Amino acid sequence: MMGGMDMSKMYDMSKMFDMSKMMGGMDMSKMYDMSNMFDMSKMMGGMDMSNMYDLSKMMGDYKMPIMPDMEVIYSLQRKNMEAMSAMSQASYESMMALWRRQADSFRQIIEDMMQMMQAVMASPTPEAKAIKQAEASKAAMDKYIANLRDASETLAKCNTQAMETVGVRVNESLNEMCGMVKNVASRAA
Numbered sequence: 309m310m311g312g313m314d315m316s317k318m319y320d321m322s323k324m325f326d327m328s329k330m331m332g333g334m335d336m337s338k339m340y341d342m343s344n345m346f347d348m349s350k351m352m353g354g355m356d357m358s359n360m361y362d363l364s365k366m367m368g369d370y371k372m373p374i375m376p377d378m379e380v381i382y383s384l385q386r387k388n389m390e391a392m393s394a395m396s397q398a399s400y401e402s403m404m405a406l407w408r409r410q411a412d413s414f415r416q417i418i419e420d421m422m423q424m425m426q427a428v429m430a431s432p433t434p435e436a437k438a439i440k441q442a443e444a445s446k447a448a449m450d451k452y453i454a455n456l457r458d459a460s461e462t463l464a465k466c467n468t469q470a471m472e473t474v475g476v477r478v479n480e481s482l483n484e485m486c487g488m489v490k491n492v493a494s495r496a497a
Contacts, residue, residue, distance in 0.1 A: 402469075
């Protein structure tokens, strides 16, 4: 209590933002009633929409196209899936070969480093150690660059093969689709 005042009543915020009192007793639930907002009969002024669009008159001259044989479509998609599967398998095998080659390369680098360390340590003078280390570093760098070049060529070959496979299948698929459409058009005539 502060000077005889009850502080709990002084800061009672529950009635401070009473919207019904702020809006003069207006019922807010009716103010935002959207149920009748998009009533088309009221928007069109009571116009009868049932006779406006007679679909039988509009579509009277339209002829339904002959549908292609679904077995042809299934066959086409099956060939597409087989081509994608073959491409995925070839890509997987190429990547596995690359990873094996990289693992062998890493193993060889470790072995070369061990031999270099032994050769450097066995050198009798500091000058001989420096020469051995420089020679070994140059040889290691040459191998590393050769391995990178090999990996790059392998990836390029893999990508080229994959794109050729996809390109061939896309061309075949488009030719088959054209043939299918021509077949349907000839049946319709």
